[in-house]
Amino acid sequence: MTNGPTNSIPRFTRHLTPGIFAPVPTFFVSESEDLDLQTLGTxxxxxxxxxxxxxxxxxxxxxxxxAxxxxxSLVRSARNALDAEGFLxxxxxxxxxxxxxxxxxxxxxxAATAGADAVIVITPGYFAGVLANHRRALKAFYVEVAEKSALPVLIYxxxxxxxGIDLDSDLIVDLAAACPNITGVKLTCGSVGKLTRIANAVADPAFGKEHPRKNPEAGFLVLGGYADFITSSAFVQGHGAxxxxxxxxxxxxxxxxxxxEAATKDPSILPEAQRLQGVLARADFTIAKASISGTKFLTEKLFGYGGSPRRPLPPIDPEDAERLLEHPHVQELIKTERGFGEKLIH
Structure with a gap:
């Protein structure tokens, strides 16, 4: 991919569209904690x-x-791996x-130089005592980043x-209107009400006409940060997770x-969506409590790779790990995933 100057959208970019995205673990070589780029590519x-x-x-x-x-290095390795397998x-x-x-x-x-297509920016929290109730400063932060970023920006x-800084729906919609280079938001606050309000605002045809994105082919995505309200999100015009x-x-x-998505047009599909949503919601609730180390443990068990987080984050306790793997919610998820054709080790 060829990138343009850092004050403009790259000449060629892969657009973000509704669907499912995964925050990928960073894999490390045991002991040295160097990046394991081969596993990332896999x-x-x-x-x-x-x-x-x-x-x-x-x-x-x-x-x-x-660092x-x-x-x-992670971006370049991921891009090379995807391109080599035809996922251009x-x-x-x-x-x-x-x-x-x-x-x-x-x-x-x-990120732009390395070959990324979009960035996601979390609100800085170290000085939360000042920023949490300073809406002008919070808005100024995202406006400046969006104006100076060569790539589309998602609010995190x-x-x-x-x-504890929690951006409300009014501020996020305000940022969407003010910043044409902001292309979406990830709501790991877990607020379905907030998602509903934002999705409703940006879905209004008048919003798109009055506040077009810098990249005319990219809309404003409203994405949940968990898998437990994907179905609910679809019915309020959200865009996935x-x-x-x-x-x-x-x-x-x-x-x-x-x-x-199909159920919003054909109600006969809704019961199956609701059933599957229940499976994912239960598993998400259980696995999220085990955090990064739990997810890495499960990828190790299911796919043959995972490892530990970088210190000072500890690996999951062995007893907790086995309880996680054998938990009914996790076993139900594994059975469901295998039913869609995924070849799992465990």
């Missing part, structure tokens, strides 16, 4: 075969534990949140990783999205 290709698009260096990818050069049109999103506006902009520049609203569960069950996650 995993993003596995996801792409199921129809899942990757998000690199997000929370699940331990973005906070990565500038490492993020770029699969876009890559990169987490580029930094502690300051300046560093965030630099991360965005580096995750209070749990932003010292960026969910860690898609690392474990990519085929089931994509199938749920497809069924949910």
């Amino acid at each position: 995993h993003v290709v596995r996801l792409a075969r199921a129809g899942v698009r990757p998000l690199i260096a997000g929370t699940m990818g331990e973005g906070l534990h990565l 500038h050069g490492e993020r770029a 049109d699969v876009p890559i999103i990169v987490g580029t949140g930094g502690g300051s506006t300046r560093e965030t902009v630099i991360f965005c520049e580096e 609203n995750y209070p749990g990783a932003s010292a 960026i969910t860690g569960l898609a690392n474990i069950a990519p085929y089931a996650s994509v199938k749920l999205f497809e069924l949910s």
Whole structure:
């Protein structure tokens, strides 16, 4: 991919469209904790075969534990792996949140140079005591990043990783209107009401006419941060999810999205969507409590690779790991995923 200057949209970009995205774990070599780029390539290709698009260096990818050069290496390796397997049109999103506006902009520049297609930016939380109730400063942060980023920007609203800062729907819609280079939002706050309000606002035909995106072929995506309300999201004009569960069950996650979208037009499909939504919601609730180390443990068991997080994050306790694997919600998910044709080790 050829990138243009850092103050413009790249000449060629893979557009983000509704669907399922996975925040990909960053895999490390045991002991040295160097990047395991070969395993990363294997995993993003596995996801792409199921129809899942990757998000690199997000929370699940331990973005906070990565140096500038490492993020770029991950992007290049993922792009090379996807292209080598014929997935030339699969876009890559990169987490580029930094502690300051300046560093965030630099991360965005580096992502563009490395070959990414979009970036996702979390609200800086270190000085939450000042920023949490300072709407003008929060808006200024995203406006400046969006104006200076060569790539489309998604807002990442995750209070749990932003010292409790929770952007409300009014501010997010305001940013969508003010910033043509902001292309969507990930709501890991888990608020279905917030998703509903934002999706309703941006779905209004008047919004698109009055506030077109910088890239006319890209809309504004409203994405959940979990797999447990994909069906609900479809019925309020949401656009899918960026969910860690898609690392474990990519085929089931994509199938749920497809069924949910179809059910909005054909009510006879809704019961099956609701059934599958229940399976994913239960598994998401259980696996999310085991965090990054739990997801890596499950990929190790199911696909043959995973490993541990970078220190100081600990690996999952062996007893907790076995309980997680044998939990009825997880076993139900594994059975469901295998039913869609995925070849799993366990």
